[in-house]
Amino acid sequence: MAEGEKIISINIEDEMRGAYIDYSMSVIISRALPDVRDGLKPVHRRVLYGMSELGVGYNKSYKKSARIVGEVLGKYHPHGDTSVYDTMVRMAQDWSLRYPLVDGQGNFGSVDGDSPAAMRYTEARLKRLADEMLNDLDKDTVDFQPNFDDSLEEPSVMPAKFPNLLVNGTSGIAVGMATNMAPHNMTEVVNGIIAYLDNPDITVDELMQYVTAPDFPTGGIIYGYEGVKQAFHTGRGRVVMRAKATFETSKTGKEQIIVTEIPYMVNKASMIEKTAALINDKKIEGISDMRDESDRDGMRIVYDLKRDAMPSVVLNNLYKYTQLQSSFGVNNVCLVKGRPMTLNLQQLIQYFVEHRAEVIIRRTKYELAEAQKRAHILEGLLIALDHLDEVIALIRGSRDPEVARGQLISRFALSEVQARAILDMRLQRLTGLERDKIVAEYEDLMRLIDHLNAVLASDVLQRGIIKTELEDIRERYGDARRTEINYVGGDFSTEDMIADEAMVITISREGYIKRTNLDEYRAQGRGGAGSRGAVSKKDDFTEHLFVATTHEYLLFFTELGRVFWLKVYEVPEGGKATKGLPIQNLIEIPREDKVRSVLNVRGLKDPDYLENTYLMFCTEQGTVKKTPLEAYSRPRTAGINAITINDGDRILDVQLLAPNSEVVLASRFGRAVRFNESKVRSMGRSAAGVRGISLSDTPGDRVVGMVCLADPTQELLVVSENGYGKRSPLDEYRVTNRGGKGVRAMKLTEKTGNLVAIKDVNDTDDLMIINKSGITIRLRMSDLRTIGRATQGVRLIKIGSNDEISSVAKVAAEEKDESETEATLVVVDSSEELAESSSGVITVGVLDIELDDNTADEEPDAEDLA
Structure with missing residues (x-):
């Protein structure tokens, strides 16, 4: 250790703590956070002031950016040139600032993220709006502070005639805090400040009638208003933006x-x-x-x-x-009297108004002092003019100016300044006209002094000046909003822009799914040949066909007892002749499984609806189960178990169940059982269920359909595989015990074939039938009269020799086209063959079927009465 040196031991924790706090405060105060008064960080302030001192105003020629950067670096900003140039570039980009402050010439980057050209290639000058930021800087309106080497002075804040922090926003990351303030529309902000000046007690909600929302330079749409309200009220919020x-x-x-x-x-x-x-x-x-x-x-x-x-x-x-959708996290942190604070909209306006009031007071005091100085000189000149001959003689008789000044002071009780002004006065001022000008100037100055004194004494006048200046700013720089506001928007919802309209959902045996607009299906006369529907592979045919609206949920129940979820609008759209896309592309169904029933529900969020709504399951072997919808209200991509399936069985159908409904099950061999839903107790999701119908001992029998009826006036329609069907009142299907064999639903013959479907219908329904070859027909139920339960029925659709019905669905009835020709009655022999045209569409006449000898109502047989 050298002589005279002394080592002082200190605690390293204290030293590190102190050094870090000093660094943190330096970053917070002198780098990252803007001042609430002018909305500028030190580097922005120095760039604008340096450009002003360099003489590159809005009405002057451009200067090289390198020259400007050098000026700022050498005089005010002791950091790298990149920080200064990047700051200047950003203030020139109209997609970064809502109201740019720098007028750039050359390549200043692009919205694609392209870098600006090097500073040696670009030029810049101040925008006219920047002049409003610097205006009155020379009138002692703000405090100046020494620069980094105490050789010059720089302003600690700008006079800022407009609220730059609100209209341009800012962003920055300090130590332990950050700021991210959104830009706003100049016109709206000025209107809000004027409203605050008229009523200092105005609330944030009242201010929001003027300042409606942020206004971003790139336009777009603000989606949802809750984030905006939260940001205005608390200074923090999340504003969702959309392209x-x-x-x-x-x-x-x-x-x-x-x-x-x-x-x-x-x-x-x-x-x-x-x-x-x-x-x-x-x-x-x-x-x-x-x-x-x-x-x-x-x-x-x-x-x-x-x-x-x-x-x-x-x-x-x-x-x-x-x-295309992103969010702007508002965090209104800025410096208030040197301390970081989070401010709401009313506070931001309040501090700006306070700053402008202080600027006006200081400017008024400066102007008053200057006016008083000039008035004092004019008073001396007027005294000299009133005693002109004596003053001239006194001056001519003096040996030098100092003697003359002393004699003027002693003779006329003048001040040093007044005496000097008299001695400096030119001879032309002695003319009468010039004397009148001096008198007029003095009178104007006295009126100005009175006004300035009144301004200093009155808060009302000060606020009036602020309002007038803001109105001038609004007139010259105000513009229309660029960013639209979608008040009804909220958190992202995929269905927001999708019309809620009816769609026909078709699912083929091979698992192809599509949705088609219901309007594409034209109603035809009963017995017609139909139009070409889904185009399918040779061995494929439509297995599920029903109507749902685009906002509904689809619940897919597979034959192995699992359930999957999908929104209707997520199903690919296609015309009647398209086959759709494989359902495995939309939901994760295992290859060994296939969809057996699809249910559409409006929503899965309402607890009351979920707990009081039940699903009725039915399997092909006659098992039924009742479970609350709530058990299936939590969608999972991989699906969940919906029911336990016994060996050799599979799900046939699942339906929504209304309270006190009647359940009807129909078997392939033409039997039907009817019982009340209360006969089936509520079970859990993993339960297997109970027996609903006892099937025939003959091999091949199975359940083909289930109907759950809440309205006893509804009628039942049964359809056979060869295209025959009939309507019968529900009352004809007497109530039997759950698990029984039931009653005859349709008289089956070789001509009719076995039963394929049972539906509840009335005159307001249409029926859509599709066969395995893809032919579709739409029938009005009003054209099909009601007949007895045990009858054979009438032909609904003409079936080819190697074809049969694959799917039946009911839809809302269409209005009848007046141009359609009513069907004529003809007798059709079951041996008639169908011709197919080269286009693949069956071409036959519009047919109706008369009842044969076997279609008369029959008395119930002994088996029915058992």
């Missing part, structure tokens, strides 16, 4: 999604690249091509859609998986 998109059709007939505005701070090129990756990975389907057609006229991102894609579904998937 602005429209649907168009190209010249070639392709449907397109056109995006013209994207969320704030989203890199367009990166977003497109990530979207392409999602499309390649099949996470987003329905898009055939994507390209960026943006040019100098504006942004335009085009998504070409596949033929079977639904634009609203694709768009919502884009919102869900890409940056």
